[in-house]
Amino acid sequence: EHIPYIHETLTLEESRQRSLEFYNLMNRRRTVRFFSNKHVPMNIVENLILTAGTSPSGAHTQPWIYVVVSDPGVKAQIRQVIEEEEEINYKKRMGKEWVADLAKFRLSWEKPYLTIAPHLILVFKEIYGFKADGTRQTNYYNELGVAISAGILLAAIQNAGLVTVTSTPLNCGPRLRAILGRPANEKLLMLLPLGYPAPDATVPDLIRKPLNEIMIRKPSDYEQSGRISEKITIENNTSNFSKENSRQYASGAPPPPPLPPALQTPHGAAQITAPKTFMVKYL
Amino acid sequence: EHIPYIHETLTLEESRQRSLEFYNLMNRRRTVRFFSNKHVPMNIVENLILTAGTSPSGAHTQPWIYVVVSDPGVKAQIRQVIEEEEEINYKKRMGKEWVADLAKFRLSWEKPYLTIAPHLILVFKEIYGFKADGTRQTNYYNELGVAISAGILLAAIQNAGLVTVTSTPLNCGPRLRAILGRPANEKLLMLLPLGYPAPDATVPDLIRKPLNEIMIRKPSDYEQSGRISEKITIENNTSNFSKENSRQYASGAPPPPPLPPALQTPHGAAQITAPKTFMVKYL
Ligand SMILES: Cc1cc2nc3c(=O)[nH]c(=O)nc-3n(C[C@H](O)[C@H](O)[C@H](O)COP(=O)(O)O)c2cc1C
Ligand SMILES: Cc1cc2nc3c(=O)[nH]c(=O)nc-3n(C[C@H](O)[C@H](O)[C@H](O)COP(=O)(O)O)c2cc1C
Numbered sequence: 001e002h003i004p005y006i007h008e009t010l011t012l013e014e015s016r017q018r019s020l021e022f023y024n025l026m027n028r029r030r031t032v033r034f035f036s037n038k039h040v041p042m043n044i045v046e047n048l049i050l051t052a053g054t055s056p057s058g059a060h061t062q063p064w065i066y067v068v069v070s071d072p073g074v075k076a077q078i079r080q081v082i083e084e085e086e087e088i089n090y091k092k093r094m095g096k097e098w099v100a101d102l103a104k105f106r107l108s109w110e111k112p113y114l115t116i117a118p119h120l121i122l123v124f125k126e127i128y129g130f131k132a133d134g135t136r137q138t139n140y141y142n143e144l145g146v147a148i149s150a151g152i153l154l155a156a157i158q159n160a161g162l163v164t165v166t167s168t169p170l171n172c173g174p175r176l177r178a179i180l181g182r183p184a185n186e187k188l189l190m191l192l193p194l195g196y197p198a199p200d201a202t203v204p205d206l207i208r209k210p211l212n213e214i215m216i217r218k219p220s221d222y223e224q225s226g227r228i229s230e231k232i233t234i235e236n237n238t239s240n241f242s243k244e245n246s247r248q249y250a251s252g253a254p255p256p257p258p259l260p261p262a263l264q265t266p267h268g269a270a271q272i273t274a275p276k277t278f279m280v281k282y283l
Numbered sequence: 284e285h286i287p288y289i290h291e292t293l294t295l296e297e298s299r300q301r302s303l304e305f306y307n308l309m310n311r312r313r314t315v316r317f318f319s320n321k322h323v324p325m326n327i328v329e330n331l332i333l334t335a336g337t338s339p340s341g342a343h344t345q346p347w348i349y350v351v352v353s354d355p356g357v358k359a360q361i362r363q364v365i366e367e368e369e370e371i372n373y374k375k376r377m378g379k380e381w382v383a384d385l386a387k388f389r390l391s392w393e394k395p396y397l398t399i400a401p402h403l404i405l406v407f408k409e410i411y412g413f414k415a416d417g418t419r420q421t422n423y424y425n426e427l428g429v430a431i432s433a434g435i436l437l438a439a440i441q442n443a444g445l446v447t448v449t450s451t452p453l454n455c456g457p458r459l460r461a462i463l464g465r466p467a468n469e470k471l472l473m474l475l476p477l478g479y480p481a482p483d484a485t486v487p488d489l490i491r492k493p494l495n496e497i498m499i500r501k502p503s504d505y506e507q508s509g510r511i512s513e514k515i516t517i518e519n520n521t522s523n524f525s526k527e528n529s530r531q532y533a534s535g536a537p538p539p540p541p542l543p544p545a546l547q548t549p550h551g552a553a554q555i556t557a558p559k560t561f562m563v564k565y566l
Contacts, residue, residue: 005317047305051306066498144451160301162298203288208345209336
């Protein structure tokens with residue numbers, strides 16, 4: 001029942017290099033709410049969902065269902081449900097504080113991307129399955145497993161040069177489940193539109209927490225990191241953070257990262273100016 | 284407050300190729316419960332946690348705290364708490380059905396990997412923060428955001444050639460929080476040991492659901508995929524699934540994938556036999 005685990009060990013230098021490149025790639029991810037209608041072929045979508053399906057899950061229950069909607073009519077139905085519920089959310093359900101918190105994202109109940117993006121991925125969690133005798137079998141930690149799977153999906157989307165909006169359509173679950181004909185043991189967890197950004201897409205100018213705010217070492221004085229400062233090569237004008245923020249960012253954490261070589265397509269490369277070398281201090 | 288979003292568009296072929304390679308890489312991930320004590324340098328750990336910190340989060344609250352424990356004494360304390368609680372879980376709290384479900388994983392309340400692995404990453408969710416005036420500020424969807432961030436972390440760990448166990452230590456939160464001195468607004472969500480596998484590590488012989496069980500198209504007849512069958516090159520003897528399962532696997536979903544070029548280190552490459560070409564049917 002157990003089989004040998006086959007592992008290909010990387011050298012430390014390969015491991016370090018790969019971990020840095022992947023960080024640079026993921027750090028360029030942004031939630032993009034302005035989509036182009038440019039088509040994304042289904043074989044790419046399939047590879048992304050297959051990747052999500054490699055996630056760990058409690059007791060290997062694999063409690064994720066990814067419903068991919070590409071038909072304009074069904075997308076329009078989904079948009080209508082979400083905009084109706086969101087308008088009520090904003091006006092009645094969410095409370096002033098929440099609405100104020102969201103103001104900086106310039107969100108509203110109108111979501112044109114729901115009909116513009118070529119695909120909508122509706123992420124369902126299967127809260128129970130069925131045994132051979134027809135009785136219910138609880139899926140342990142189903143929401144946690146589906147969310148981890150969705151995290152791997154977001155990494156796959158970014159790796160493939162596509163964009164999404166991680167969204168949680170509040171109070172829309174039952175109506176969307178009905179439109180999609182999903183059974184009662186599945187609950188909607190998230191909705192991820194999938195596609196390319198509009199050419200003039202903008203993003204809120206947010207900064208990410210520096211490493212010392214999200215990573216705590218215990219005991220803190222054990223084994224000091226060798227990484228006090230390090231050369232990092234970044235390119236200008238390729239950051240999805242403003243210059244102001246790039247400076248703030250560089251003080252506590254790495255600067256906006258270079259484009260990974262794989263994303264430096266012949267098309268995109270022309271926009272990239274000559275690289276500069278920075279010395280970055282780590283806390 | 285909004286800035287232009289800069290996107291480097293890949294060609295369709297690059298996008299397809301990258302999505303397939305990333306799937307192959309992620310599909311080799313397994314939960315490994317037998318660790319080597321081989322050291323993992325802190326600069327790699329830092330890159331992994333930085334990557335987790337690029338995750339989306341509800342209203343950009345970034346509600347994740349990654350506590351990294353590398354000290355043998357603290358690891359031993361953590362192991363003791365978890366084994367004590369797990370023994371009670373197995374004997375009293377979990378119920379026969381749950382224990383039976385877990386039998387195939389050969390799990391028990393003994394977790395030697397908790398002291399053998401060079402690092403333990405304890406994943407906390409910050410359920411509320413504080414405003415400037417000291418009052419509490421709820422973190423919307425904090426568990427969902429932390430789980431997505433952990434999914435990105437798992438992808439980063441796999442990409443760096445390291446292994447982990449996604450685990451949820453039941454009933455251990457308060458005691459571990461006390462050992463680590465974390466505040467009351469943080470709750471333990473997961474524990475991820477980090478390191479290399481033991482040379483003789485084994486894994487349960489599980490299979491993953493085929494694509495047609497996890498991806499549903501609505502309406503199902505809209506835009507048939509061009510990908511009815513496709514050449515996939517796989518190497519023998521490099522799969523973490525048994526031969527029996529590899530055959531089952533290949534009928535509904537892609538076969539165990541090739542090692543990505545980046546994982547074919549000089550060290551590991553010698554174990555790889557000549558590639559074979561399979562025709563795989565997609566449903
Ligand atoms: C939310 C969650 C909780 C889990 N809890 C445990 C755990 O407490 N102990 C353990 O050994 N494995 C745990 N696992 C690992 C699963 O058993 C494992 O992912 C599953 O059997 C599939 O195997 P794979 O990860 O090798 O594909 C957990 C996984 C998830 C996603
Ligand atoms: C669980 C969760 C729920 C979210 N819900 C929404 C949403 O309903 N609508 C939306 O526009 N963005 C939503 N977001 C996206 C966040 O606003 C976004 O991730 C955050 O502002 C950080 O920006 P970034 O993703 O560009 O780094 C959500 C993100 C997460 C993780």
